[in-house]
Amino acid sequence: MMPEDFIFRQLFDSESCTYTYLIADGASGQAVIIDPVIQKVDRDLQLVADLGLTLIYAANTHVHADHITGSGKMKTRLPGLKSVLSEASGGDADLFLNHGDVLNVGSFEIEVRATPGHTNGCVTYVVHQQRLALTGDALLVRGCGRTDFQQGNSARLYQSVHEQIFSLPDDFKLFPAHDYKGFTVTTVKEEKTLNPRLSKSEEEFVAIMAGLNLPYPKMIDAALPANLKCGLQNLPEELEFDE
Numbered sequence: 621m622m623p624e625d626f627i628f629r630q631l632f633d634s635e636s637c638t639y640t641y642l643i644a645d646g647a648s649g650q651a652v653i654i655d656p657v658i659q660k661v662d663r664d665l666q667l668v669a670d671l672g673l674t675l676i677y678a679a680n681t682h683v684h685a686d687h688i689t690g691s692g693k694m695k696t697r698l699p700g701l702k703s704v705l706s707e708a709s710g711g712d713a714d715l716f717l718n719h720g721d722v723l724n725v726g727s728f729e730i731e732v733r734a735t736p737g738h739t740n741g742c743v744t745y746v747v748h749q750q751r752l753a754l755t756g757d758a759l760l761v762r763g764c765g766r767t768d769f770q771q772g773n774s775a776r777l778y779q780s781v782h783e784q785i786f787s788l789p790d791d792f793k794l795f796p797a798h799d800y801k802g803f804t805v806t807t808v809k810e811e812k813t814l815n816p817r818l819s820k821s822e823e824e825f826v827a828i829m830a831g832l833n834l835p836y837p838k839m840i841d842a843a844l845p846a847n848l849k850c851g852l853q854n855l856p857e858e859l860e861f862d863e
């Protein structure tokens with residue numbers, strides 16, 4: 621694939637501080653959206669239409685606890701669109717992923733790497749041809765996902781990041797699923813050296829994570845049951861829609 625055929629858009633939801641990514645092969649028009657937010661479905665599908673793309677996959681990096689996925693709502697708008705989630709996540713999807721699987725979108729490949737620890741089912745999507753990876757909540761810019769719910773496990777997260785993300789070449793760009801500080805992108809080298817949690821030893825990391833004491837996400841009670849059903853069931857009244 622020629623570089624000019626690669627389309628990449630980073631979209632933001634300021635309510636949940638979630639990044640959604642649209643990745644497409646401009647030559648074939650095939651596209652995948654990763655971690656869409658239900659309140660932003662109109663915006664995202666308008667962009668897909670404006671760019672003349674055909675969305676074939678709506679994928680999530682994990683079952684989110686802080687917002688409801690837009691993948692189910694998108695499926696009701698676009699017949700043929702397939703929802704995608706890791707098998708280990710335990711949620712519903714049309715296509716289940718395992719470590720080492722490859723998603724083909726036009727002429728580019730997205731490698732799936734299991735990166736559990738924030739949740740059991742977290743995956744990182746790697747586009748080797750473009751030297752980038754989408755890390756979900758496993759790795760945030762200068763941070764990482766919390767490990768205090770959804771089968772979170774700090775030692776497991778540390779090993780996932782070191783073995784599956786920090787093993788990528790130093791110049792690979794890393795794009796997270798959330799940012800709370802104004803960052804948009806980082807690199808493997810930056811995070812290996814500057815991440816205040818993950819640049820430490822595993823023992824220090826586990827101690828840091830045990831001391832975070834973060835408040836629970838305000839949407840968690842609604843988000844988890846809805847996201848296990850692809851954002852199509854158990855929706856709070858204000859987010860219900862006609863299927």
Ligand SMILES: N[C@@H](CCC(=O)N[C@@H](CSS)C(=O)NCC(=O)O)C(=O)O
Pocket residue numbers: 636684685686757763764765766767798834835836837838839
């Ligand atoms: N205040 C937010 C929730 C913030 C939060 O807990 N974020 C998660 C990612 S979403 S599961 C996280 O892992 N944060 C790590 C950190 O160090 O902040 C809300 O109420 O929604």
Ligand SMILES: [Fe+2]
Pocket residue numbers: 682683684685686738757765
């Ligand atoms: Fe999360």
